Amino acid sequence: MPMNDNAEFRPKIVAFCCNWCSYAGADLAGSSRLTYPADVKIIKVPCSCRVNPMFILRAFEKGADGVIMCGCHPGDCHYSTGNYYARRRMTLLFSMLDYIGVEHGRTRVEWVSAAEGVKFSATMNEFVEKIKSLGKNVRLGDLRCRS
Amino acid sequence: MQELINRTKELLADGTVARVLGWRRGDLPTNPEPAYFNDGESLSEFVYNGFCGANLSKYMIEASELDGRTLVFLKPCDTYSFNQLLKENRVDREKAYIIGVGCKGKISEASLNAIGIKNVIDVKGAELTDACDTLTIETLTGNTTCAYRDAMLERCHVCRGKEYVVYDELIGDSADTVDGDRFDEVRKIEAMSPEERFAFFKAELSKCIRCNACRNVCPACSCRKCVFDSTKFDSAQKANSDSFEEKMFHIIRAFHVAGRCTDCGECSRVCPQGIPLHLLNRKFIKDINTLYGDFCAGESAEGATPLTSFTFGDAEPGTV
Ligand code: SF4
Ligand code: SF4
Numbered sequence: 139m140p141m142n143d144n145a146e147f148r149p150k151i152v153a154f155c156c157n158w159c160s161y162a163g164a165d166l167a168g169s170s171r172l173t174y175p176a177d178v179k180i181i182k183v184p185c186s187c188r189v190n191p192m193f194i195l196r197a198f199e200k201g202a203d204g205v206i207m208c209g210c211h212p213g214d215c216h217y218s219t220g221n222y223y224a225r226r227r228m229t230l231l232f233s234m235l236d237y238i239g240v241e242h243g244r245t246r247v248e249w250v251s252a253a254e255g256v257k258f259s260a261t262m263n264e265f266v267e268k269i270k271s272l273g274k275n276v277r278l279g280d281l282r283c284r285s
Numbered sequence: 286m287q288e289l290i291n292r293t294k295e296l297l298a299d300g301t302v303a304r305v306l307g308w309r310r311g312d313l314p315t316n317p318e319p320a321y322f323n324d325g326e327s328l329s330e331f332v333y334n335g336f337c338g339a340n341l342s343k344y345m346i347e348a349s350e351l352d353g354r355t356l357v358f359l360k361p362c363d364t365y366s367f368n369q370l371l372k373e374n375r376v377d378r379e380k381a382y383i384i385g386v387g388c389k390g391k392i393s394e395a396s397l398n399a400i401g402i403k404n405v406i407d408v409k410g411a412e413l414t415d416a417c418d419t420l421t422i423e424t425l426t427g428n429t430t431c432a433y434r435d436a437m438l439e440r441c442h443v444c445r446g447k448e449y450v451v452y453d454e455l456i457g458d459s460a461d462t463v464d465g466d467r468f469d470e471v472r473k474i475e476a477m478s479p480e481e482r483f484a485f486f487k488a489e490l491s492k493c494i495r496c497n498a499c500r501n502v503c504p505a506c507s508c509r510k511c512v513f514d515s516t517k518f519d520s521a522q523k524a525n526s527d528s529f530e531e532k533m534f535h536i537i538r539a540f541h542v543a544g545r546c547t548d549c550g551e552c553s554r555v556c557p558q559g560i561p562l563h564l565l566n567r568k569f570i571k572d573i574n575t576l577y578g579d580f581c582a583g584e585s586a587e588g589a590t591p592l593t594s595f596t597f598g599d600a601e602p603g604t605v
Contacts, residue, residue: 192533223592238482239483239487281487
């Protein structure tokens with residue numbers, strides 16, 4: 139039975155947020171009393187560029203159904219250029235995941251500034267809905283099966 | 286081959302090189318193996334023929350630590366790997382004396398098996414001085430012949446050319462072996478539905494026995510400590526068996542060499558399970574070429590690589 143038939147399905151979402159923009163954006167969302175599902179677990183990183191592609195895979199392996207990475211807008215990185223490197227890495231990684239047949243949409247990158255509490259909450263709500271529609275993540279776990 | 290041995294003896298005798306890195310006869314005629322030769326006498330074991338697919342450039346990492354220069358034989362594609370190692374400061378150019386050897390395409394017993402020629406005892410027609418258009422194969426069930434091309438490794442059908450990007454001298458003729466486009470298969474997979482793609486890779490990757498051969502052979506995989514080394518076993522290079530590695534090994538391996546993989550084809554050649562690992566590497570190469578401009582790892586020993594550079598207008602993740 140596909141999981142998305144189950145009304146109770148609450149996806150696990152991991153959000154990597156950079157310390158300087160996105161995490162502050164999440165903070166602002168909170169202090170502005172904007173809501174987003176509690177299923178989003180935020181992991182603070184110094185910079186989006188700190189996100190090793192392995193972190194994304196590891197999050198999936200540990201049971202995440204969707205992984206989103208947030209960083210400062212291009213041009214606004216606290217370390218000047220970190221997010222530009224991160225952007226290339228994630229572009230290639232996401233394209234590879236798509237290539238091996240992991241549903242497009244389980245991964246996402248969004249640039250969120252410290253002033254964008256509204257965008258943060260809206261993005262998270264939207265992402266959770268998307269993952270709900272995709273259902274539980276089983277493909278990455280099933281990629282290597284001895285069947 | 287005699288020409289290579291004669292020249293090697295000269296270079297050993299006049300002290301230009303302290304040792305030689307080449308191939309020696311293996312336990313079967315179809316599997317010569319990488320070996321060091323320290324003197325003229327030991328060269329009686331030396332071979333160079335169509336079965337010498339092994340890329341010797343990675344051995345130059347350890348040879349760079351030894352005293353004196355090491356003579357190393359590199360095929361055209363191997364020189365890209367050497368250059369890439371040079372760029373990453375993993376080998377010392379001064380410690381290497383590179384003889385670029387001619388190549389008429391490399392063949393393998395696995396390719397012979399694939400066209401139904403099994404139980405191979407000996408193969409004739411694969412010397413560098415041969416025309417390399419037909420092979421005569423002695424098998425347990427009698428003699429047979431096949432086109433050289435039909436026994437060639439996948440990578441030789443899509444060879445980037447017979448140029449040497451780094452060398453000290455060249456010996457032997459090469460021949461054009463190309464009859465395909467290396468991205469054709471990647472395009473075929475891209476055109477499948479997500480379900481078909483998943484089924485395809487699941488079937489291939491599930492064959493993996495985690496022997497780590499693909500990692501060990503790769504000239505772009507040369508970290509001293511690897512995430513895929515076991516912390517639980519004292520035996521070097523033993524694969525871990527936690528579920529993260531089990532599931533993600535292939536994606537991580539391919540990503541780790543993205544932008545540095547020269548498409549030398551060694552990973553696919555050594556995989557005992559016949560997994561087409563090049564399909565993962567080439568996806569990255571193709572994406573990099575399309576998104577960030579044509580790039581060929583190893584072509585130059587200098588300059589930025591696609592993953593250590595950027596432009597302000599790069600594509601956004603998930604949009605391609
Ligand atoms: S990944 Fe494979 S093709 Fe690429 S450099 Fe390593 S061994 Fe060669
Ligand atoms: S060489 Fe093949 S079987 Fe061995 S670890 Fe690599 S993919 Fe798996």
